[in-house]
Amino acid sequence: MSDDVQRVVLQLPASAEYVDIVRLNLYGIASKMGFTYEDIEDMKVAVSEACNNSVLYAYGQDDGLVDVIFEVGPDALSIIVKDEGESFDGVDSAAERTTLHDKELSDVQVGGLGFYLMQALMDDVSVVSEAGRGTVVTLTKRLHYSEEKV
Amino acid sequence: MNTHKSEKFHAKTKTEGSVCTVFLSGELDLSVAPDFRLVMEPLVGEAGLDLVINLKELRYIDSTGIGILLSILKARHGMDVKFIVEEVPPQIQKLFDMTGIAKFFAPQENSH
Numbered sequence: 106m107s108d109d110v111q112r113v114v115l116q117l118p119a120s121a122e123y124v125d126i127v128r129l130n131l132y133g134i135a136s137k138m139g140f141t142y143e144d145i146e147d148m149k150v151a152v153s154e155a156c157n158n159s160v161l162y163a164y165g166q167d168d169g170l171v172d173v174i175f176e177v178g179p180d181a182l183s184i185i186v187k188d189e190g191e192s193f194d195g196v197d198s199a200a201e202r203t204t205l206h207d208k209e210l211s212d213v214q215v216g217g218l219g220f221y222l223m224q225a226l227m228d229d230v231s232v233v234s235e236a237g238r239g240t241v242v243t244l245t246k247r248l249h250y251s252e253e254k255v
Numbered sequence: 256m257n258t259h260k261s262e263k264f265h266a267k268t269k270t271e272g273s274v275c276t277v278f279l280s281g282e283l284d285l286s287v288a289p290d291f292r293l294v295m296e297p298l299v300g301e302a303g304l305d306l307v308i309n310l311k312e313l314r315y316i317d318s319t320g321i322g323i324l325l326s327i328l329k330a331r332h333g334m335d336v337k338f339i340v341e342e343v344p345p346q347i348q349k350l351f352d353m354t355g356i357a358k359f360f361a362p363q364e365n366s367h
Contacts, residue, residue, distance in 0.1 A: 121286035125262065128282075128315075146346045153317050157285050205325075205355030210332050218354050219318040225353050 111177045119169035119188060124156045127173050131184065134175050138182060139248060147226040148184070148246055154219040155186040155242040162190065181228075181247045189239035262314060266294045275304045280312035283320035291323055299330050306331060311342035321356055328359050 115130055117123040128149050135145045152173075159171045169190060176183040204221055224230050229245040264287040267278045275298055283291060298306055308324070310316075324340065331338035340360045343351065351357040 121284070121288075124284060124286065125282060143346070149315065150317065150350065153284060157317060157319065160285065204353070205359070208355070210329060210359055218321060221354065222318060222350065 109179050113175040113177065115173040115175075117171050117173065119160050119171045119190070121157070121160050123171075124153050124160065127152055127156050130173070130175070134177060135182060135246075138177060140182070140246070144246060148182070148244070151223045151226040151230075151244050152184050152186065154223050155184075155244060157219060158242070159186060159188040159190065159240070181245055183243055183245045186242045186244070187239065264290065266291060268294065268298070270304070273304055274307060275301070276307040276309055278309045278312065280314075282315040283313060284315065284317045285319045288319045288323060291320070295323070295327060299327050300334075302334050302336050305337040305339070307339045307341060309342050310340065310344060310347060313344065313347060316347050316350065318354075321350065321354060325356060325359075328356075332359075 113130070113134060115127065117126060131148055131152055132145060135148055140148070156171060156173070159169075169188065172185075172187040174185040174187070176185065204218070220232075223242070223244060227244045228247050229243070231243045232240065233243075234240040262282050264279070264281040264283055267280075269276050269278065277294065277298070279291075281287075298304065306327075308327075328338055343360075348357070351360065
């Protein structure tokens with residue numbers, strides 16, 4: 106109680122079919138907290154990308170698990186996506202985070218947009234990956250109370 | 256597994272003359288990416304068709320879906336044939352703008 110943060114914990118099979126379940130839970134929690142439609146849509150994309158990475162890269166087998174922890178604070182929501190897979194592929198390489206803005210179509214690589222989207226859509230993103238010990242992605246979005254509508 | 260059918264991904268193909276339009280609905284994510292590829296595979300190589308993807312009823316797309324659109328774009332561009340993405344909902348347009356894929360969807364830029 107002291108830090109005013111409450112946790113909702115979800116554990117799912119590391120399978121693409123369950124990523125929509127994370128989105129449904131996110132929607133419930135974020136709308137209850139008072140986030141705008143646009144903020145919720147942003148978070149849906151970012152969280153799904155984090156889960157996709159766990160599903161795609163972190164696990165070779167079918168029996169892996171992904172933990173999703175929603176930390177509900179007084180003025181922010183943090184979503185922690187945690188797996189125990191081998192590692193993220195190329196998580197630190199700059200190429201993973203680039204966009205297509207200054208590229209010609211012939212130079213464009215398919216893929217690699219997931220990390221960029223997480224960073225562009227959230228207020229804070231941290232990725233901690235340790236060889237053999239899995240990856241923890243923390244995504245944070247702050248609530249904005251007093252913003253006037255444009 | 257899919258208990259919330261309204262969000263379920265669906266692709267409907269309609270061909271009129273030389274224009275083939277694929278109408279997408281629901282959520283296009285990693286789990287249905289293979290289904291979407293399967294629908295598009297036979298159409299992408301059809302040089303005699305103008306290929307259109309309509310996103311009016313699409314509720315959600317992730318980087319996997321954007322990646323597939325990009326590979327179709329590259330294939331069609333390489334064949335020098337038409338590929339149009341139309342009726343993009345605002346929240347999806349935002350992702351197209353952010354990632355930079357939007358500029359490749361502008362019809363005017365297809366010709367050079």
